[in-house]
Amino acid sequence: MPCRSLVWFKRDLRLRDHAPLAAAARADAAAGIYLIEPDWLASPEGSSAHVAFALEGLDQLRRALAARGLPLLVEVGEACHVFERLRARFPFDELLSHEETGSGWSFRRDRAVAAWCRRRGVAWTEFPQTGVVRRLPSRDGWARRWQARMDAPPVPTPEAFRGAAGLPLHDLPDLARLGLAPHGKQLQGAGxxxxxxxxxxxxxxxxxxxxxxxxxxxxxxxxxxxxxxxxxxxxxxxxxxxxxxxxxxxxxxxxxxxxxxxxxxxxxxxxxxxxxxxxxQPSLEFRNLARATDGLREGEFDRERFEAWCAGATGYPMVDACMRSLRATGWLNFRMRAMLVSFAAYHLWLHWREPGLFLAGQFLDYEAGIHWSQMQMQSGTTGINTLRMYSPAKQARDHDPGGHFIRRWVPELARVPLPLLAEPWRMDAAQQRAAGCVIGRDYPAPLVEEKAALARARDRLYAVRREPGARAEADAIQGRHGSRRSGLPSTTRRRRRSATPSPQSDLFK
Ligand SMILES: Cc1cc2nc3c(=O)[nH]c(=O)nc-3n(C[C@H](O)[C@H](O)[C@H](O)COP(=O)(O)OP(=O)(O)OC[C@H]3O[C@@H](n4cnc5c(N)ncnc54)[C@H](O)[C@@H]3O)c2cc1C
Known part of the structure; x- marks a missing residue:
């Protein structure tokens, strides 16, 4: 029986170390496909920058594959519909892809594709490509499995394929044809x-x-x-x-x-x-990991505060500089991402879901598993992590001591003296006039008063952590998700480190 294989490119836009491609090289006829799915384009965490980056990478990949004889189709449409249509021209009996751990919509789509494959008698093989283990029974031994996968020899790159003939290769769509607005960001090169x-x-x-x-x-x-x-x-x-x-x-x-x-x-x-x-635990994209924190912030969402935070207009220069820089480039370093979220969660008391969607659209590297875990961790809803409340002024002093970053991204503050740059509201009227920056007119007054906001956040979160049942829930979360790095049972480790939460321990500063 001849074997006809379709390689479904997902988040694996490369030629090298690519197991589905290597498997397709053994087929009697093969093709590749990349889907631009309406659910992706419509997803609240998606953005035109993500699509632009993928298209730039696809352009190069398509040429590299063509040189080896493999046609790469790029189709706009819902996965099962596109596969069904394609089977009329290319009756593939094998679907090859990498495993994907993505946002909820991709999880639902994978289930629909699995059902479609069963109905059509198509064998779908999914290969792992990271250290993520499907149907993992326990975190014990996970690090060893990660190591074994990472140390295994890379998959050899096929030199040639028996490419399926006569498939229609349309030009790649551009953002306008997909109905997407230009992203306006200076992105790193793709491919x-x-x-x-x-x-x-x-x-x-x-x-x-x-x-x-x-x-x-x-x-x-x-x-x-x-x-x-x-x-x-x-x-x-x-x-x-x-x-x-x-x-x-x-x-x-x-x-x-x-x-x-x-x-x-x-x-x-x-x-x-x-x-x-x-x-x-796919639900962590949508629900608090520690259900003990349910209801803590959800009913108090302040849209005006949220919009000021998104716009980089909170009145806290380090927060605003980070947000504006992220919006312009699609990237920010870890500590400043954590500070942005800590500010949203503790200073502004915003539940993590909406800020998380906004940031996901801004981060070119949006990776659902990292993103939502970090959003929850930096917002204090995992039940197991130390509360880390970053002081934006201290972050500015420690990590932008010359004020270059703030001045670059918040030009309204260009002439504010360095000692006052992180807290410009401390300037008196004469200093504001001299700096050409009147607070409340040229640059916003602080959206909230830091000390009071943090004291309130701390009181409310620690009150929840003291509630009956919160400790048992935290132990269960630790058992399911916690790192086993030190070799000690993780719950024991957590108890030894933070038997009683100390107000000092939360000031990550
Ligand atoms: C709220 C929040 C959301 C985040 N969302 C994402 C996201 O959607 N996608 C993403 O890739 N990273 C995310 N991160 C983690 C981290 O900020 C970025 O990986 C890092 O800033 C990317 O820059 P880099 O490649 O130069 O990192 P480097 O410091 O060079 O790190 C190398 C690689 O290690 C991994 N890595 C680094 N730090 C972390 C971390 N804390 N957790 C998990 N992996 C890490 C990333 O793959 C990164 O590319 C998030 C962090 C926070 C606080």
Missing amino acids: EAPAQATLASFLAHRGHDYLKSISSPLRAERGGSRLSPYLTFGMLSMRQVHQATVAAIGAREEITVRRALRGFAGRLRWHCHFMQKLES
Whole structure:
């Protein structure tokens, strides 16, 4: 029986280390397909920047595959409908893809495709491509499995395919044809070649001061890897990054460089650790992980505060600079993302779901498993993490001591003296006139008073944590999702560290 294979590209827009492609190279006839799905375009977390980035990567991938004889169709439509139509021209009997741990709409679509495959007698094989384990019974031993997958040899890249003949290859659509507005962001270049170049420059020199660079929004721009969008869209595999990093560590003698790259290597595991949470509990995209925190913020959503936060007009310069920078570039370093969310959750008392949707649309690297886990973690709704309340003024002093980042993104404050730059409302009237920045006219007055807002947030959250049942729930969450890194049973570890929550411990500052 001849075998006809369809490779379904999802978030794996690359040629190298690609198991579905390698399997398709053995078929008697093969084609590739990428779907631009209406559910994706309409999803509240989606954005035209995501689509533009995928299209740029697809353009390169399509040419690389064509040179090897594999046609890559790019179709707009709902998965089962497109597959059904395609079968009339190309009666594929095998569907090959990578596993996907994505937003709710992609989970629902995968279930519909699985049912369609069963009805049509198409064999769908899904290959893992990260450290995420499907149907994981327990977190025990997860790190070992991650290591084994990452250390396995990369999948060889096929040189040639027996491509299916006569398939219609339309031009790639542009944003306007898809009914999407221009995104207006300055994005990093998409595709396998820019991804490889970014990895190479990071390991060769940019990453040598990684641990000292990543907290500052200015220094992390260069000193962080900037690989996140490539990992999200699969323009690099996690295994490629892991193995290149291990090789770079082995090739260097300087202890500081080795330490820096080891710190980076650890974060690659975090990537999968967080994605695993969503894989194991898809509801965390929508519902508080700790149900004890249900109702705490939901009924008090203040839209005006939310809109000021989205616009970068809270009156807190470090928050506003981060938001404006993110909106312009699609990227922000970890600490500043955490600060933005902490500000929304504690200062503004906003439930995480709407801020999370807004940020997902802004982050070019939106990865549902990391994103929603982090949104909940930084908002205090996981029940197991220390509450981290960031002071924007302290973040500015520590990570933008010269005020360059704030002045770049909040030009209204360009002439405010450095000692007052992080808290411009402290300027007296004469200082405001001299700086050409009258608070409340040229730049907003602070949206909330920090000390009172944080005291209230802390009181309410700790009151919930003290409620009967909250501890048992936290233990269950820890057992299901917690890291087992130290080898101690994780619940024991948590109890030893924070038997009673201390108000001091929450000031991450
Ligand atoms: C509220 C919030 C939302 C976030 N949403 C996303 C998201 O949607 N997609 C995303 O890739 N990252 C997300 N992160 C994690 C982190 O901020 C980004 O991975 C990082 O800023 C990307 O820049 P980089 O590639 O230069 O990172 P590097 O510091 O160079 O890290 C290398 C890689 O390790 C992984 N990584 C780094 N930090 C983390 C972390 N804390 N948790 C999990 N993985 C990590 C990422 O894959 C990253 O690309 C979020 C963090 C917060 C606080």
